[in-house]
Amino acid sequence: MRFVDEYRDKDSAGALLDAIGRATSKSLKFMEVCGSHTVAIFKSGIRDMLPENISLVSGPGCPVCVTSVQDVDRAIAIAGLPGVTLATFGDMVRVPGSESSLQRAKAGGADVKVVYSPFDALTFAQSNPGSNVVFFAAGFETTAPTVAATLSRAVEAGTSNFYVYCVHKTVPDAMRALLDSPDLMIDGFLCPGHVSTIIGTAPYRFIPEVYSKPAVISGFEPLDILQSTLMMVEQIEEGRPEVAVQYLRAVSGEGNPKAVDVMYRFFQPSDSNWRGIGVIPGSGLELRDEYAAHDAMKAFDINTPEPREPRGCSCGDVLRGRITPPQCRLFAKACTPDNPVGACMVSYEGSCAAYFKYGRR
């Protein structure tokens, strides 16, 4: 596959590992924010091949994992409303809410439709004018512009039976919250690749400027991750923390201004509740007032009881990089991919699912 295979070359991987080993003897801990990086790191075996003094810890960059229990409960409630179809990305359907999941609600008769794209939800609404279609809009800055563009098409076409239940979150704000956490000693961040395709480098500048740590935007192939690790190590050794782009083929410094424009035309920043972490101010998106006609929270009467977190679940500590999944007492015992207790095990890109699948021998 073009633009993929070249970044998997074994000899080059060996050379990069050697270079990392020679570059520093310091003990360094880097956080890979993005769930896709966690999986990529496992699949390639990089975690085990890095020199002893360098470690990688997973962060909260899995949008499925950080959607709050209350938001899942509300999505289930929406799906149960008469005349409403809840359209959702497939990876959200097994996430446990307080009592149930979208998948179980669907089995019980709720109208839940899995879609690949928010656009598919819109075309379904247009073909089914008698149904109110609500799109469960989870995801970070990679996804929010696709939902905004879909809303733009809905407005253009005058599709009044299309709504969005917005639970989008923005990644740099969560990174800031992690850096402010007193017990977390992270020496640098491997920044998400495709979030950065949208937002560019500017939103990460606070990391070197305020916290004096490196931030490298990385691709997902083994050579990308290794080169990014080397770049962070070199920045530390040379005392020059900065935001750097390793993933040059997919990220430009300015990001995708068209996508950012449409995202902020429809959404504005809001506080957001990250599952396992709590409310991070300004870390979410909400629909602007002028689009209230498409806002599920305003259009429908959604009442859910006080949310209940699953007992014994340590997802919060895993998402913050405080513990590794095997250190959770439920891991691989009460909590498995077939029977997930917390969101980190449900999502294919959740740390716990990744550790379960790849990290055990």
Add this chain to the structure above:
Amino acid sequence: MCVGIPGKVIEVEGRTATVEVGGATRLIALDLLEGVAVGDYVIAHAGFALHKVDEEEAQKTLDIIKEITDLAGGACAL
């Protein structure tokens, strides 16, 4: 959710492109990207093209890595 493997644009009609990834084709919306042409490689997510893969930049990355590999010499402990 996020990993987008670059796909090749094989057809463009208005705001929709047909993109081929690993033998499978998919319709991708072009609302978020200007100037997409047949033959371009794009990164798509949730049914929308987000970025045109920059071939020069892709090669730049490989060149930097090659330099490191050359410096390391032939024998690698892998």
